[in-house]
Every structure is written in structure tokens, then in C-alpha cells.
Amino acid sequence: MTTQRVAGPGPALLVFADVIDSSRHSASLxxxxxxxxxxxxxNAFHExxxxxxxxxxxxxxxxCRVEVRGDEGTxxxxxxxxxxxxxxxxxxxxLYHLKGRVAFPKPVGDTADTYASGLQIGAGIHFGDxxxxxxxxxxxxxxxxxxxxxxxxxxxCSREGEFTRVFVSESAxxxxxxxxxxxxxxxxxxxxxxxxxxxxxxxxxxxYRLMIEGGDCQDEGLREEFHPPKLSQRLVKEPWETSLSVSxxxxxxxxxxxxxxxxxxxxxxxxxxxxxxxxxxxxxLYLRAVxxxxxxxxxxxxxxxxxxxxxxxxxxxxxxxLIEACYQIAKKGRDPAELxxxxxxxxxxxxxxxxxxxxxxEGKRLRRILLELRSVAAGVKRATxxxx
Numbered sequence: 539m540t541t542q543r544v545a546g547p548g549p550a551l552l553v554f555a556d557v558i559d560s561s562r563h564s565a566s567l568x569x570x571x572x573x574x575x576x577x578x579x580x581n582a583f584h585e586x587x588x589x590x591x592x593x594x595x596x597x598x599x600x601x602c603r604v605e606v607r608g609d610e611g612t613x614x615x616x617x618x619x620x621x622x623x624x625x626x627x628x629x630x631x632x633l634y635h636l637k638g639r640v641a642f643p644k645p646v647g648d649t650a651d652t653y654a655s656g657l658q659i660g661a662g663i664h665f666g667d668x669x670x671x672x673x674x675x676x677x678x679x680x681x682x683x684x685x686x687x688x689x690x691x692x693x694x695c696s697r698e699g700e701f702t703r704v705f706v707s708e709s710a711x712x713x714x715x716x717x718x719x720x721x722x723x724x725x726x727x728x729x730x731x732x733x734x735x736x737x738x739x740x741x742x743x744x745x746y747r748l749m750i751e752g753g754d755c756q757d758e759g760l761r762e763e764f765h766p767p768k769l770s771q772r773l774v775k776e777p778w779e780t781s782l783s784v785s786x787x788x789x790x791x792x793x794x795x796x797x798x799x800x801x802x803x804x805x806x807x808x809x810x811x812x813x814x815x816x817x818x819x820x821x822x823l824y825l826r827a828v829x830x831x832x833x834x835x836x837x838x839x840x841x842x843x844x845x846x847x848x849x850x851x852x853x854x855x856x857x858x859x860l861i862e863a864c865y866q867i868a869k870k871g872r873d874p875a876e877l878x879x880x881x882x883x884x885x886x887x888x889x890x891x892x893x894x895x896x897x898x899x900e901g902k903r904l905r906r907i908l909l910e911l912r913s914v915a916a917g918v919k920r921a922t923x924x925x926x
Contacts, residue, residue, distance in 0.1 A: 542679060546669040548599070548616050551625040552686055554693035555583065555633060555661035556610035558703065575657055576609055582639040582756070583611035589749050590632040591615055601670060601678040614681050622665060626706070626713045629663045631745050633704050638782050644759025658776075662693030664707040691728040695737050698726065702740040702778040711738040715894050718744040720820040720853045741850070742777070742821040745785035746792055761786070765806070780819050784810055820846050824856050827863070836866045854894045857883060865907050868914055881911040 557579055587604035591613055594602055601616040613632070615625060637659050666685030670678045688707065696703040701722065706714070711721055721738040728735045750757045764783045784807060791803035811817075811825045827842035843860040846853060864880030884904050887894055895901045 542671040542673060544669050544682070545598070545672050547667040547683070548618075548670060549620060549622065549665065550601075550668045550681060550685065551613070551615040551620075551629060552664045552666070552668075552689035553613040553629050553633070553661065554610065554690050555612075555636065555659055556693065558658040558660045558697065578643045579609065579640050579657060579659070580606045580611075582636055582643075586632055586635050586639065586749075587611065587613055589751075590628050590635075598672060598676045598678065601681065603680075614686075616668065616670060616678065616681065623713045623716065626663060626665055626710050627717060627745075627747075630704070630714075630719065630740065630743060631748055633659070633661050633663075634702075634743065634745060634778070634782050634785060635748055635750075637702075637704075637778060638760050638763075638786070639756055641776075641779075642760055642763045644756050644762075658703065660693060660696030660699065660703045660705075662689055662691070662696060662705050662707075663710045664689035664692050665710045665713060666707070688728075688731065691731055691735075692737055695724070695726050695728070696739075698724065699739050700777075701742070702781070704740045704778075706738050706740070708736050708738070712893075715854050716896055718821065718824070718855050720850050720856075722850075723852070740778075740781075742819050743781045743785065744788065744821050744825070745781070746788055748785055748789035750786065750789060750793075761790070777819070780810075781821055784821060784825070820850050820853060820856070824853075824859070827856075827859065831859075831863060831866075836863050839863045840867060854887075854891070858887070858894075858900075861887075861904070861907065865911065868911060881908065884908045884911065 557576065583606040584604060587606075591602050591604055593604075594600065599616075599618040601614065603612070603614045605612050613629065617625070640657050640659055664685060666688065668681040668683040668685050670681050673679050692705050692707050695705045699705065705724075706721070714721065720741040720743070722741045723736060723738055725734050726737055727733050750761060752758075764786050787803050787807050787810070791800050791807070794800055794803070807825070808829065811822050811829065817823060817826075823842050823846050827839045827846070830836070830839035830842065840860070840863045843856055843863055846856045847860050850856070861880050861883045864883070868880055884907055888901065888904055888908065892901070895904070
């Protein structure tokens, strides 16, 4: 029997994901077909898990485990002095990639027919302290603690999801404030933990670093799903597919060094962003604002950003873009109302939510903008008083 000793605590990324309604699928599909589809999930989970979280030699301070059994997979990562936001972002990227690979697997072999697996993935992400058990050589063998139980409860909440069925805990959500990810808050009852726990569902996301590999057959199938002619013909069945399609194209655009290919991906993204006049997805509305800003159409940019921020006030990433758009309009003296909006937003971030600033440079820029806005506002007020 191996003698272990307990050490820690240390901060860890904890991810649980499983197939929703697996019992119903096993009953309706039959043994062979169900096994075939579960294998699709297991293979994708293990392969992509190791791609986003590479296996490394565990020691006294570092641990990384990617494991899948039956219809459930887990990722546990403990690193010394981790970049917490990067770890949680990688978990989000991994789960979106996984959902795409499971929903749109590419058949292998002459006898396999084209099908959508029909499997939906629910997932939970938590970042919290754990204890870890060391073996006789001071290598971490496993993690223990309340945070693991909590992460599992967050995953269970995914059954109540409306958009992606990927849920994050409060601590993980705070680490995503500076990223282009829109979250929706829910208050849920967690068995054995609390009657009113705050969790967040991923509403929409723009992910720049999906690890799509050119020589991977399954990734090629996923790439084909969101390229012409399928891109213009397909109907979005699930809200997360919108985020996946834009993120996939943006990741491919950023990876290619060929200018012509970059432009091709830009046009594909543009076609998605402007496809539906009644669009409601916050990331697509945000990208519309970006496109308008690039063309110098700041009033249109402002209109889209105001809608995103009004409907999703926690989407800080878009809120800071709104400040910039208001500032550009106010500089041209077009509308004092935009000036006031930009001033108030900048003040709110600087005074009440300084943790939402990426770094000191962003804080300095906001302070410069705020000083200019106050100066312009004072000039507008003096000009108004002089009017007969």
C-alpha cells in the first residue's frame, strides 16, 4: 500500500463534462449505436484534453490529469503561480471545441454514414483551492477537497442551461471579466451546498485560440461544417453553434500567414455577423460594432454597443469599447449625450471596478479620456449658457 501525505492548499482548475440524458440515449439508440456515439465523446475528450492541457511530469507543485470514463470526463490542473485567466480561458476553448467535435463528427471508414451524434455536452468549470496528496517521491498523486465537489455541482447545474450548457462558478466567472465572453447569471440550489448559489452560463464567446489542426481528420470535418457551401446553407440549431462558428473562423484567420486566406476568413466572419437583421447574439452584435468602428461609423458602432451593454451589463469587454466609441463621437462635438455616457462609464470602471482594467496603461488611457471628456463637457456647458 502506497503511503501518501497531504500537502497544500493550492489553486486548481477543475472541469467536469458529461453527456446529457445519456440514459435516454442508451435506451433509444440501442447498445451498438449508443456505444459508437459515446466512443466519439471519449475519443474527442481525451485527444482535445491533452491538446489544450498537455501531459507533463507531475511533481510536488504541478499536476495535470485528463480522464474520461463512460459518459463523463474531467480535467484537473494545478500549477505553481498560474495565469488563472489563461487556464479558465483554455477550459472554455476546450469545451467549445469538444462540443463541436461531438455534435459534428466526421465519419471514418467506408461503412460509416454521415450523422450528427445527437449528444449534448453539459460542463462545469471552477477555480478554487484544493489539497493534494504526495507519494513517497513527493509527486502529486491526486487532488482532494471541497472545490472538487463544488465543481461537480456546477456541472450538474448545466441541465438548467439555455444557451451553451457550459457553467462556471463565481470565482471562475470573475477571471473572465477581461475576455470577450458574455455570461448569464443564474441562482440555483446545489444539493449539499446551498439553496441559493450564484453560477454563470456561457451565453456567447469569441475565442481566438481554438487549436484546430490541419492534419486532424475530425478537425477537418469540423472546419468543413462552417465553410462554404455548408456555411450559407446550415441552420443554427443551438445558440452555442454561433459562437463556435465565429471563433473557429477567427482562430483560423489568426493562424494563417497567407494574406489571401486571412481575407477569405474575414469575409466569412462578416457574412455571419451581418446575416440576420434581427440578430440577438451579443458577440455578433459586438462584432457588428467593431466593423462599424473600423469604417469610422461611430454612431452605428455606438448603437450596437449600447444594446449589448444594456442587455448584458456584466459584459465589461463591450462596455470598455462603448467608452471608446462615445469618446470618438464626443471629440467631434456631435452629441453631448454620448459625452455624458462615456464619462459615466469611464468613472464607474476607474472608481468602482478597477479590477476590470487589463493593466496600468489601460487605466492611464481611461483617465486621460475622462479628463478630456470633462473638459469638453465644461466647454459645452459654457457655450450653452452663452446662447441667447
